[in-house]
Amino acid sequence: MDEPVLRVRGITKRFPGVLANDHIDLELRRGEVLAMLGENGAGKSTLMNIIYGLYTQDEGEIYINGRQVEIRNPEDAIRCGIGMVHQHFMLVPVLTVAENLMLGMEHVRGYFFLDKERTIREIEALSKQYGLEVDPRATVEDLPVGAQQRAEIIKVLYRGAEILILDEPTAVLTPQEADDLFMVVRSLTEQGKSIIFITHKLREVMEIADRIVVLRGGKLVGTTTPAETSRAELANMMVGREVLLQVEKEPAAPGEMVLAVRDLRVLDDREHPAVNGVTLEVRAGEVLGVAGVQGNGQRELVEALTGLRKVTGGQVQLLGHDTTHAAPRQVIEIGTAHVPEDRHKHGLVLAYPVEDDLVLCTYYLPPFTRSFNLQPYAIETNAVNLVDAFDIRTPTVATPASSLSGGNQQKVIVAREFSRNVKLLIAAQPTRGIDVGSIEFIHKNIIAQRDAGVAVLLVSAELDEIMALSDRIAVIYKGEIIDTVPAETATREQLGLLMAGVHEAEAGD
Ligand SMILES: Nc1ncnc2c1ncn2[C@@H]1O[C@H](COP(=O)(O)OP(=O)(O)OP(=O)(O)O)[C@@H](O)[C@H]1O
Ligand SMILES: [Mg+2]
Numbered sequence: 001m002d003e004p005v006l007r008v009r010g011i012t013k014r015f016p017g018v019l020a021n022d023h024i025d026l027e028l029r030r031g032e033v034l035a036m037l038g039e040n041g042a043g044k045s046t047l048m049n050i051i052y053g054l055y056t057q058d059e060g061e062i063y064i065n066g067r068q069v070e071i072r073n074p075e076d077a078i079r080c081g082i083g084m085v086h087q088h089f090m091l092v093p094v095l096t097v098a099e100n101l102m103l104g105m106e107h108v109r110g111y112f113f114l115d116k117e118r119t120i121r122e123i124e125a126l127s128k129q130y131g132l133e134v135d136p137r138a139t140v141e142d143l144p145v146g147a148q149q150r151a152e153i154i155k156v157l158y159r160g161a162e163i164l165i166l167d168e169p170t171a172v173l174t175p176q177e178a179d180d181l182f183m184v185v186r187s188l189t190e191q192g193k194s195i196i197f198i199t200h201k202l203r204e205v206m207e208i209a210d211r212i213v214v215l216r217g218g219k220l221v222g223t224t225t226p227a228e229t230s231r232a233e234l235a236n237m238m239v240g241r242e243v244l245l246q247v248e249k250e251p252a253a254p255g256e257m258v259l260a261v262r263d264l265r266v267l268d269d270r271e272h273p274a275v276n277g278v279t280l281e282v283r284a285g286e287v288l289g290v291a292g293v294q295g296n297g298q299r300e301l302v303e304a305l306t307g308l309r310k311v312t313g314g315q316v317q318l319l320g321h322d323t324t325h326a327a328p329r330q331v332i333e334i335g336t337a338h339v340p341e342d343r344h345k346h347g348l349v350l351a352y353p354v355e356d357d358l359v360l361c362t363y364y365l366p367p368f369t370r371s372f373n374l375q376p377y378a379i380e381t382n383a384v385n386l387v388d389a390f391d392i393r394t395p396t397v398a399t400p401a402s403s404l405s406g407g408n409q410q411k412v413i414v415a416r417e418f419s420r421n422v423k424l425l426i427a428a429q430p431t432r433g434i435d436v437g438s439i440e441f442i443h444k445n446i447i448a449q450r451d452a453g454v455a456v457l458l459v460s461a462e463l464d465e466i467m468a469l470s471d472r473i474a475v476i477y478k479g480e481i482i483d484t485v486p487a488e489t490a491t492r493e494q495l496g497l498l499m500a501g502v503h504e505a506e507a508g509d
Contacts, residue, residue, distance in 0.1 A: 003066040005030045005194045006051070006082075006163055011060035013046055015403065017395030020046040021057070022218035028163065028196060031189050035205045036198045038215030039238050039435040040407025041393035044198050047215070048165045052084040053077040083161030085152045085169060088344070088406075093141035097134055097151045098123060101158050126157050130187050144295050146177035153184065164188065165196045168406070170204060171433045174293045174461050175496075182208055200407070200435050202231040202245075203464075214238055239437035249447045252471040255284035258319055258424050258455035259305070265313030266297070266304040274300035276479035277314065284423070287446065287456040289470030289487065291463065293499050297479035298459045299341055302428045305457070306338045307331045308346065319423055332361050335423035339413055339430045341459070347413040350402040354394050355383035357401050358416045390415035391438065406433045418445055425449055428459040443469060463492055477501045 004027035013021040020043045028034050038044050049055045051062060053071040061068055064080045071077050077084075091100045098119045123136040132150045140148055149169060156164055166185075170178045185195060185208060199205060205212055206226045214222040214237045222237045235243040259282040266275035274297040282288045292298050303309035305316060307328035316324045318334050332338075340346035348357050359368050359379055367378040383397035392411045394404055401409055410433055417425070427446065431439045446469055450456050460466050466473055470487040475498040483498050497503075 004028055004063075005065060007063040007066075008047075008051065009061050009063070011047060011050060011057050011062075013043075013050060013055060013057050015395075017399075019218050021050070023060070024215075024218075024220050026213060026220060028194050029210075030194055031192050032210040033185060033189055033195045033197050033208050035209035035212045036196055036215065037200070037202075037205060037212060037234060037238055039437055040411065040433075041405040042215040042238075042435075043218040044215055045167055045405060048084060048167055048196065048198070051077065052082060052165060078159050078161070081160060081162035082165065083156030083159060083163065084165040084167065085149065085156060086167055089148055089152060091140045091148060091151060091155075094139065096137055096139050097143075097154070098136040100140060100151065101136075101155050122158065123154055126154050130157065130184055130191070132184055144177075145172050146174070146180065149173070149177075149181070150184070161193070163194050163196070165198075167198045168200070168433055169197070170199055170201060175463060176293065178204065200433065200439075202234050202436065205234065206231065216240060235436045238435060241437070243436050243440050245436070245440075247443045247447060247468040249469075250451070252286040252450065254286040254471075255453060257317075258282055258284050259457065260317040261305070261314070262317075263314035264301070264304060264311065264316065266300045266309055267312055268300055274479050275304065278476070278479070278481055280474055280481060280484075282424070282455040282457050284453045284455050285450055286471045287450050287458055287469050289466040289473045290457065290459040290476055291466045291473055291495055291499060292461075292476035294461050296476050298428070298476055300479075301476070302338075302341065302426055302457075302459055305331075305426060306336065306340075329361075335421075337417040337420055337422040337425045339417050339425075339427040341428040341432075343410055343413055343432075348401050348409060350409075351400055353398045354387070354392070354401055354404070354412055355379050355397040357412050358383045358386055358397075360416065362420065386415040386419055389419075391441070407435055407438065410434055411438060414442055414445075418442075418449065422454060424455045424457070426457045426459075429461060430458070431460075431462070431465060463495055466495070467492070475499055 006028040008024060008026050011021050011024040024047060036044050046055065050057045053073045053076050062071055069080050071080065098116055101123065102119055120136040127134050132154055134147055134150045134154055140151065169181060173181060189195060197208060209226055212224050213220055216238065231245060235245065261278055261280050264275055264278045268274035278301060280288065290298055300309055304311050307326050307330065311324050321334055323331055344350065359382060362368060368375055380397060387394060387397060390411050392415060393408050401412060414430060431442055434442065446456060458469055467487060467490060472484055473487050473490050474481045474484045475495060477499065
């Protein structure tokens with residue numbers, strides 16, 4: 001059984017103005033985790049989409065267990081035993097897990113009517129076999145992200161996948177959820193499944209991979225193993241230069257009060273209390289990090305502060321203005337930049353050209369509008385400058401944001417929000433899905449803004465990011481700030497305990 005389960009040869013794919021995959025050769029062995037790394041726009045998702053039949057290659061062949069196959073659509077891929085969990089989840093939110101699994105199965109299994117109870121039993125069996133905890137009767141939109149992802153994995157297994165493609169599966173997970181996923185991945189490979197695992201997190205690659213491949217500019221530029229390499233070397237292979245994995249910064253010099261939040265109360269989408277009396281302050285020239293396990297109110301907190309969600313109690317003061325019930329545009333005009341957590345919902349209009357997304361909150365102001373007329377030249381010039389400064393990989397500034405790679409979409413938002421002259425920066429998961437080279441750049445930028453006197457509220461599920469950038473760290477748990485600690489002395493363990501709702505004094509005994 002030396003034949004690789006999957007082999008691709010000479011895969012090439014062109015998009016208008018981009019050579020996304022350039023003669024890629026790759027093999028996946030049975031029972032291994034093959035980690036795939038590469039900077040934003042390197043061609044990782046494109047290659048996976050070809051293997052899964054969503055795109056057709058311009059050149060090259062695909063072999064399954066040594067036999068050449070033609071994969072024209074996902075049904076072909078599923079028949080070949082290939083399953084994919086996408087960078088952006090694809091379950092139907094209003095259906096239950098079981099209903100989602102039954103969708104489309106009529107074709108694959110050849111009968112029209114599927115028995116729901118039987119599907120539920122099959123889900124339970126898979127769930128047990130691989131340690132994937134999912135309630136088949138739960139409605140998808142009610143599930144936390146980690147559980148939605150487990151449902152996606154179950155769906156793929158339910159369709160008989162032997163090869164699983166996971167495209168940035170940990171980008172949206174908390175550290176705890178990521179650890180759970182790793183256990184699942186190990187149990188899958190132990191039982192003979194083969195996995196391609198795309199990620200930007202080098203720590204994970206070193207932990208989970210059997211082999212590692214690196215893409216750059218559409219080409220496969222290296223193959224290695226965790227034992228033979230280091231995080232620094234991987235970073236270098238990805239971006240083709242040295243990357244500082246640590247952030248360099250001086251102590252903060254906090255100035256005037258910029259954001260003062262008193263006893264804030266906010267409800268979630270289902271009208272349940274999400275923020276239960278949060279009090280915090282951010283001064284000019286400091287970074288306040290908000291650490292917490294996802295789903296503890298940080299999303300609702302940020303939405304309330306930026307005018308996107310109604311406040312039900314308490315008060316928000318922004319530079320002396322009462323913005324408790326302000327509209328988003330007012331909050332922006334007083335001087336707030338916001339990198340939202342959900343880039344598709346609040347960050348971008350995907351159908352717009354990149355240049356328009358780059359002026360989404362300033363298009364009506366000079367120099368972009370003069371005497372009620374849009375100024376196309378000013379909008380284009382702004383875009384050309386930002387694309388260059390923030391290294392956004394796009395064929396032109398008129399390309400729709402939807403055809404950019406995930407990480408480059410995120411860079412469009414970051415470029416827009418970081419380039420405005422503001423007093424407060426609210427950044428929620430600012431580097432989600434971003435490659436190490438660009439993370440270095442964004443982190444430097446956040447510190448530069450702090451040093452220029454901007455107040456920064458950083459909400460992140462990445463403990464490394466929180467610890468690297470913050471001056472003070474507030475830990476949120478069940479909608480309350482349970483402690484605020486100086487970043488200098490904070491440890492991963494201390495923060496981890498607080499995030500689980502345990503105070504150190506209690507943990508001691
Ligand atoms: N549907 C499309 N239309 C046009 N261009 C596309 C399309 N999909 C991808 N591209 C281009 O192909 C290149 C590779 O994109 P791809 O999504 O494969 O990158 P990636 O390695 O997955 O990056 P990321 O880490 O940001 O997800 C990019 O330059 C992107 O703009
Ligand atoms: Mg991608």
